[in-house]
Amino acid sequence: MSEYQESVPSRSRRRRRWFEYKSQIPVSWSIFLGISIWAIFFGLWHIANLRGWAPAIILPAPPEVITALYELIVEKGFLYDIWTSVWRVVVGFAAACAVSAPLGVLMGSFKTVEGFFNPLVSAWRYVPAAALIPLLLMWLGTGELVKISILFLGAVWFLITLIMDHTKAVRAELIETALTLGATRKQVLMTVVLPAVSPDIVTSARQMLAASWTYLVIAEITAQTTGIGAMMMRSRRFIHVDEIMAGILVIGLLGLMFDLLFRLVHRLMFSYLEESE
């Protein structure tokens, strides 16, 4: 924020502490700490397996899970399941965004739009999308539409509310400035409100995407046909715990990938928010 740079002494006489309030840590520390937690996680898991704390059939070792994943991909066409799941998430979530972004922005901008839609939206937010599965199965069968509908219904109400709240938080002075510079109401919406709230829309979408994966797996487990969730339910029948765990691993990795993707998009689209030029 400041024009002036804080001067940094070449050699700090202060001792580096592990626990320092609100202080930055070097990148190398972050990497080390990030790897450590996973090393401990897999280490404990492996030890549990070696020591026989649980029967091997319900708790396979990490390498077995990796092997299972490899076999799933090479021999059992698992890539097709992954692709199916990713496709469902992308379509269902994109539909939710396409509805909630314009609606949320309009509701956050105009009390009349909020007054009309909000009673419906806030009620639906309290209905878990999973509770609609029996109904959707009856109405839509077991095809793609039912999974995409569950995904859509699981995300859309929360997204609308989040985007509405972010839109309300757009500073009144920005809008008033535009008005005194000659902007019409429509121009204010397009040239002030929308660009001001866009970074928050992308962040809201990133956060809600995690929830979408939950609904995807619920949908796939219930209406078992294809997809990662369905594969896991198939494996359960044959007590292939390593395959179930491989499925969990893949879902985790995909979630992480999508999260990174969203962060990247955010950084590229809104580079003006970065500290340095």
Next chain:
Amino acid sequence: MYSQSDKVMLTVDRVTKEFQLNGDASITALSDMSFSVAKNESCVLLGPSGCGKSTMLRLVAGLEEPTRGAIYLHGTEIIGPGPDRGMIFQTYTSFPWLNVQQNVEYGLRLQGMGKAERAERAAHFIDLVDLTRFRHVFPKALSGGMKQRVAIARTLANEPALLLMDEPFGALDAETRWRMQELLLKVIERSNTTVLLVTHDIHEAIFLADRIVFMTRHPGRVLEDISVAFKREVKFLQKEDILTDPEYGRLDRKIMRMMRREAMVNADD
């Protein structure tokens, strides 16, 4: 002081503003307030906090509606915000997604002005506020004073009839503040702008104003219309030069006493 001639630009005519509170209660922010601003004049609304001076400015901007009375610009009643009355706020209002140049061009783009003409006009006003070196920088990287200079350039590029400023330097540190005051004087001088500025800083008011409209509080009304006539003979472009003028000291004391009296009268709140 000013006769009803074509020199008068803004006329505030017996304006009362009440705000509805919860239920039937209402609070009177401004009561029966009248004053006028002449063309090319710098008029400062000064008064203790809570005197409704910011409300007055918002009424002139058209961002609020008077409960009673009316405000006229060039004889036409103000019924809403418009580019003829550009407003600068105390909080920073640079659009973060636009760089300095794009921010200054914003109002011109709304008018549908061509790209080349827009860029030329913006360049002129960016130069006027000494930001040429930073024209491609985004607001995030600018200091508070620079953001306010962007706001000034952006508003002036629109060539408003009246420049409205609501404690524009209130959020700045002391040094940046006097430098901005000097810059504003220079800008007003060069662009022949009519200014209506709100402040609670007596020194700022005397340094910037041709005329000070002193307001009482609860409810706000005009207590005295003070002419800063001594500045007509000598132009003070540097703040330290005005400090030694005996008239400055006299005015400073007079307004300080008025401020104190206001505070005493309303000591109950």
